[in-house]
Amino acid sequence: MPRQKDILTTGEVAKVCNVAPRTVSKWFDSGQLRGYRIPGSKDRRIPVSSxxxxxxxxxxxxxGLQSGNTRVLIVDGESEIVDVLKKVLGEQANYEVRTAHTGFAAGLECEKYRPHVILVDMHLADVRGQDVLKLVRGTDDLQLTKVIAMSGKLTDGQSQHLIQEGFDGYLRKPFHVRQVIEAIEEATAIVY
Structure with a gap:
């Protein structure tokens, strides 16, 4: 299944907004529409989130935008947490949610499901959360996937270290569902 693009050209933005490409360039040049220029070129690129x-x-x-739901994979050995998160994220945030209870199962789900966001417990029985992050970052098809760490044992220093390791966010257990939704929305730059 093809993945929706997360970066668009001015021509693609023009089609989405039903305007001329020059209009999009003006929006970009005036700072109204955020994006970046390709180095060594005048070509502009606009993230879908912007x-x-x-x-x-x-x-x-x-x-003009393709619609769809954000795909979230929850990886946690605690069935209670997984079940509650799956139900609430699906109902309240309208996310498409899958679950896995082990790192191995998470790997299989990633291959089939191509999640936009992975919520991973740092203390799985078979692998560390860092190993899941390493697998995701090492897989070409998952380069845009955001990985959020979850743990009940995080200190402030450890939380910042997770960000430095490459995690896109973290959640301290116990957490409120609103915190989970905010972490997902903050971590993902792709809106589906």
């Missing part, structure tokens, strides 16, 4: 914020701010209909 485009959506821009479209919402200017009441541009989102019809």
């Amino acid at each position: 485009l959506i914020r821009f479209m919402k701010a200017h009441q541009i209909p989102l019809d």
Whole structure:
């Protein structure tokens, strides 16, 4: 299954917004639409997340964007946490949620499911959370996947160390579901 693009050209943005490419260039050059220029070129690139914020701010209909749900994989050995998160994230945030109770099962799910976000417990029975992160970062098809660490044993220093290791966020157990949704929204730059 092809993955939706997370970076668009000015021509693609123009099609989505039903305007001329030159109009998109003006939005970009004036700073209204955030993005970046390709080094050594005048070509512009706009992240989908920036485009959506821009479209919402200017009441541009989102019809031109492909819709779909954020795919979340929860990897935790505690069935109670997994079951509650799966139910609430699916109902309240409308995420498409899959689960795994071991690192091995997570690897299989990643291969089939291609999650946008992985919530991984740092203390799985068969692997460390860092190993799951390493697997994700080492897999070409998962380069855009965001990985959020979960643990009930995190100090402030350990939390910052996780970010330095490459995690896209962290959650301290016990947490409120709103915190989980905020962590997912903050970590992912791709909106589906």
